Amino acid sequence: MASKLQSRQVIQFLILGCGSNAIFYILFCRGSFYDAFTMAFAVSNTQFGFMSTVALTVSCLTYFIGGILADKIHPRLLVTISFIVTGLCNFALGLFPNYGISLALYAIMGASTTLTFWGSFLKLTRQFGRAVGSESKSFGAMEGTRSVFSIVAATFAVFMFSQFNNSVSGLRFVMWMYAALLIIFGILAFFAFGGKDESSEEDVINQENPFKLLVRCLKDPNIWLVGLMAMGGYTVGSVIGSYMGTFGTTAFGLSVAIAAYVGLMNQWFKPVGNFTVGWLGDKFGPSKVILFLNICLTIIALFFIFLPKNTSMMWVFLIVIAIEIILTGAFRGQMYAPMRECRVPMNLTGSAIGFYATLIYATDAVLPPIIGRWLDNLPMEMAWRNIFIMLAVFGMIGIVSSLIFRTRNRETIAEVRAEEIEARNQAKQVKRA
Template identity: 25%
Template structure:
């Protein structure tokens, strides 16, 4: 074992901090902005939930190909270069988005973001995080990555809500579409500028952080790829990621539920979406600490899936219809406990499966090709359910989907725990 893996040094803390900053900022434009401002996003661009879902599908299709090729790329090239280029190019797309006036422009942008955020970015982020965690702190490294990303998302989104409210005219309960468009354009500028600055920080400071993971490995062979593919735990992990990511996509519905079911204003609805992001901070960090203490992230993942099932059934069954907003908000927050505990830990299962560190990027790529397929189907599915079933009923159906995938995820995790790893790690 590498001695450095037995402790967290100052240089590793700095490295992880930079990864946290980059790891969430890259997704502000394609995902967070629509999650927090979903009602406004639909109104400003004059699109339906289904059309928004189609944008996510375009992103997801490009991302599927990018996951496969991005994994080996991350095993060959320094993350500083990959992450910096990804962030700056994503930000350029954001500045273009501010002037988009049709869904056609948005379609091209989401396809472009599928390349910049995945091909250049995703596997490099996960590989670098695994290196920092080593053997003793694997769950904590990923828990802090997810929790820290949640903090960045919540903090920056809170600022963005303030920007949005500032640019809306005072004294208007129902601002005009033009007023919304102008205020929202400033929100897009804000997010784009933030992402570009983070890209520059990565480029100029990440190489000074001191983590020296080998990124100049020999090209991954077909034999190694077959070895990974023949590991049953990898396939169970891919299913776990699918189900967890469905839960994460359902969080996109929180602000719209607040608007349509609880009759909140645009600003208040955005605040509900932001509150869910703050839950991500605490949940993922606690999940990581607990998983390292008990020595098995898969146990914590089981608990997370059970919470997803219970909360999905709670709202999906219609039991909360007629209840006060407090019951809905509490259920949303408990849903966050389940979703973010699983999301914060699912890549630690690579370590439990004893996959060699030298092929982490390729392993992440293979898992992600399957694991993040919800990028393709969840957007259109949620859009169809919400558009075809106006009001509370559409949101109930969305939460029933959450419950169903939560159960599948729990079963996959159960099978994962019962299957012994087949390969040895050199980490």
């Protein structure tokens, strides 16, 4: 894919890929540092869950507004602000302030990772896809870039965390490391992205009234379906990824240090799915791939309901977690790609993504306090059974939505597939000439 991009576009792609992983790391590193967080901030499972809920509630409330911003403001400003503000918040969190200040910092990060960043980031990814002739490849390669960066950065962070004698000091190092990385990415983004939009194929800035953009999204059944089919598999992968560390310690007897390395499996195995899925999306179409992945992730959630919770099952747990991470990496590399299969125009991309994201990530805001209460108040086996039953239900929502989407868009999907095949064939002929 890189051979089809200009050198400046490659630099922009790498900044976005690496920075878009770093910007979310502290918000979503529960899988590696769950117990360290509760100790450092002196909070219960429920309180820690509420910290995440504050950030993710702000995110859900600003996804659509952020999508509109992405359709109206150049990404240079949005991406730079997002990286630097989130970096400063990570630094402040490393001081382990009181609970009230921590909630405020989580709220600010909820806005800086969503309002000013997410819609712009995904819109740029679509534009890269247009440059290489395949949005499936662009989304897959972007997720792969994020994951490769995560392998390096998160593995180093966990290694350094394990070198400290107490987990509080180790967690502070991790937070300040990511703070420094984000500020560097912010400075690089400011200079890498020009002040002028470089798109040539069509106007990517939408002049419509924001209310009309919202109405267009609300009235389009396909936008609802893409959001729901993505919400299903995303929720299964997100919850398992966030709680795999504490699942390992409470159900299978892992130590806190080993649980941090189990959390690292998210980074080690995800690129396998990220890079493979671009090829699969090209070959079979993104909506078919998402249907298959929703089915697989739902089966894994059902499997964990019945898996005995004792130390003898530790290796089974680790093997299934590795498979789940690969599937989740593949899913995240394609969950926005069906936009092309239902002909979402480029100048509506930000608004559509904002609407999708509100549906997809709403569960990130709602579920942590529920899961926290179950873990605090229910017997261990009952708590985990409730969690995985809930995830299986979300997986079924994704499966049903995928089937409906593919049925109602059968002809358009076939047309898009034919167009992409023709475009690739033409590109090959030009290259040979």
